[in-house]
Amino acid sequence: MKKAVQQIxxxxxxxxxxQARETLRRIxxxxxxxxxxxxxxxxxSSLMVRMMTRAAGMPTGKGGKQDWHGLLQESGxxxxxxxxxxxxxxxxxxxxxxxxxxxxxxxxxxxxxxRFDYSDEEIVRDLAKRLNRAGEALKAQGVExxxxxxxxxxxxxxxxxxxxxxxxxxxxxNTVNFEFDSYWFTDGGADAKLWMKKLGTRMKLWHVTDRxxxxxxxxxxxxxxxDSMELGTGNMDLDGLREIAxxxxxxxxxxxxxxxxxxKDPVKSLELSAKWLKARF
Numbered sequence: 392m393k394k395a396v397q398q399i400x401x402x403x404x405x406x407x408x409x410q411a412r413e414t415l416r417r418i419x420x421x422x423x424x425x426x427x428x429x430x431x432x433x434x435x436s437s438l439m440v441r442m443m444t445r446a447a448g449m450p451t452g453k454g455g456k457q458d459w460h461g462l463l464q465e466s467g468x469x470x471x472x473x474x475x476x477x478x479x480x481x482x483x484x485x486x487x488x489x490x491x492x493x494x495x496x497x498x499x500x501x502x503x504x505x506r507f508d509y510s511d512e513e514i515v516r517d518l519a520k521r522l523n524r525a526g527e528a529l530k531a532q533g534v535e536x537x538x539x540x541x542x543x544x545x546x547x548x549x550x551x552x553x554x555x556x557x558x559x560x561x562x563x564x565n566t567v568n569f570e571f572d573s574y575w576f577t578d579g580g581a582d583a584k585l586w587m588k589k590l591g592t593r594m595k596l597w598h599v600t601d602r603x604x605x606x607x608x609x610x611x612x613x614x615x616x617x618d619s620m621e622l623g624t625g626n627m628d629l630d631g632l633r634e635i636a637x638x639x640x641x642x643x644x645x646x647x648x649x650x651x652x653x654x655k656d657p658v659k660s661l662e663l664s665a666k667w668l669k670a671r672f
Contacts (some may be wrong), residue, residue, distance in 0.1 A: 392637075392641070392642075392643065392644065392672040393424040393425055393469065393471060393642065393643040393644075394422065394423050394424050394425075394468075394643070394644055394646075394668050394669075394672055395423060395424060395425040395426055395471040395643055395644070395645045395646070396418055396425075396426055396427070396645070396646050396647075396661055397426075397427045397429075397435075397471055397598070397645050397646065397647035398426055398427060398428050398429050398432050398474075399429060399432070399647060399649065400646070400647060400648060400649070400657045400660075400661060401414055401432075401657065402432065403545045403657065404657055404658055405457060408457055408458075408462070408498040408551060411457050411462055412462060412465070412466070412618060413514050414658055415463070415465075415468060416466065417601060417662065418466070418468065418658075418661065419466055419467055419468055421661065421662045421665035422466065422665045422668065422669045423642060423646075423661075423665060423668075424468065424469055424471075424643075425468045425470055425471045426463065426468055426469075426470060426471065427468035427470070427471045427473075427474065427500075427596075427645050427647075428459065428470055428472075428473050428474065428494060429470050429473075430472040430473060430474060430475045430476075430479065430487070431476075432455055432489070433455060433457075435455040435456060449574035452559050454643045458492070459494075459504050462493070467549055468504075469495060469496075470495055470496045470538065471496060471498070471596065471642075471643045471645060472491075472496050472499065472500050472570070472596060472643075472645075473487075473490065473491040473494060473496055473497035473498070473499050473500070474499075474500045474501075474502045474539070475484070475487050475499050475501065475502070475578050476501070476502065477501050477504065477521060477522070477525060480499070480528070480529070480536075481503070481521070481524075481525060481564040484525060484528035484529055484532065484573065485528075485532055487499055487529070487534075488529050488532035488533070488534040489532070491534055492532075492533070497533060497535055498528055498534065498535050498537055498595070498596070499534055499535070499536055499537070500537045500539050500570050501522065501525075501536065501537070501538050501539060502535075502539050502540070503539060503540070503541050503543070504518065508583050509543045509546045509554040510547070510548065510554070510585060511545045511548075512548040512549055512550055512552070512554075512557065515548065515554045515557045515558065516557055516561060518545075518557075518558065518564050519557055519558055519561035519638065520539060520561075522536065522562050522567045522570075522648070523562055523563050523567060524559070524655075525565065526562070526566030526567040529566075530565075530566050533549050535540065535568065535595070536566060536567050536568070537567075537569055537570040537595055538558060538562070538567060538568075538569050538570070539569075539570040539572060540569070540571065540572050540575055540576065541575045541608035542568075542575045542576065542578050542579030543579075544558065545576065545579040545580070545581050548618055550671070555586070559589065559590065559593070561612075564593055568594070568595050569593050569594050569595065569596075570594075570595065570597075570598060570599035570601050570645075571583075571586070571587055571590055571594045571596075571597055571598065572599075572647070573587065573597065573598070573599060573627070573632050574598070574599065574600045574601075574602055574619060574627070574648075575598075577602055577627055578602065578617075583627075583632060584628070584631055584632060584635055587632065587635045587636065587639065590639065591639055592639055592640055594636065594639040594641060595641060595642055596633075596641060596642060596643050596645055597636045597641045597642055597643075597644045597645065598646075598647050599622065599632070599645070599646060599647075600619045600620070600621075600622065600646065600647055600648040600664075601619065601620040601621060601622050601624055601625030601626075601627050601664075602617060602618070602619060602620060602625045602626060602627050603617060603618075603620040603624065603625030603626045603627075604617050604618070605618070605620065605651060606617060616657060618650065619648035619649065619650070620648075620651065621648075621652075621653060621660055621663040621664045621667075622646070622663075622664040622666075622667035622668060623664075623666070623667040624663070629667070630638040630642075630671070632672055633640050633672075638668065644668065644672060646661055646664050646668070648660065658661065
């Protein structure tokens with residue numbers, strides 16, 4: 392089972408070639424096998440993308456200026472998959488597929504839709520059709536399409552289904568499968584284990600982080616804000632989730648958190664999470 396880190400964690404620690412090289416060295420030393428790359432982080436990103444990711448607590452940093460092919464080859468880390476946006480796939484599926492293959496991966500992941508109404512069933516059904524078409528285009532290039540959830544796919548529809556039900560039921564398993572993020576569904580109040588069982592073998596990759604609370608300084612009230620935590624330090628049933636993920640036959644487990652890192656350091660955070668991963672995979 393491969394263990395990987397999502398590149399979004401590394402925006403603040405890959406700003407220069409020397410910093411990126413040291414970050415990748417520590418990731419490898421911690422026991423990870425690879426990275427999951429984002430297209431908007433391996434190329435110089437637009438101001439709009441930088442603003443949107445920063446507003447979401449996920450700064451892209453200046454890593455888009457680095458030679459990621461060279462850095463990864465030197466580090467000995469594999470590429471698990473490449474995150475992309477659906478619009479790019481619809482415009483240039485062949486180019487996206489070729490970029491994925493240039494990094495040695497046969498998986499492209501849609502990271503969710505921006506400015507998109509997941510509460511409108513017709514719109515979500517149309518998204519399923521678009522994913523099917525994009526999946527067909529990638530399959531023709533020898534690449535598999537996966538869809539990555541957040542919490543918005545839990546919105547209820549008029550039919551009584553959830554948006555995620557539509558995506559699961561109306562996409563073709565021969566061309567579209569899933570990278571399941573258990574944190575976001577837990578954050579949305581859902582039973583992540585139940586949804587993982589529904590996905591079954593269509594769950595190809597597992598995005599994981601823990602969830603709990605960390606007190607920073609004197610508490611103003613007896614209620615703390617919940618956020619992502621290093622693996623094994625929060626309150627999620629990670630062992631129960633792991634059991635189902637393994638039963639589903641996942642190919643890799645991918646660590647992703649956006650903030651709330653120990654000592655505000657993403658590398659220290661992923662090194663701590665590596666201890667839980669190494670004990671179980």
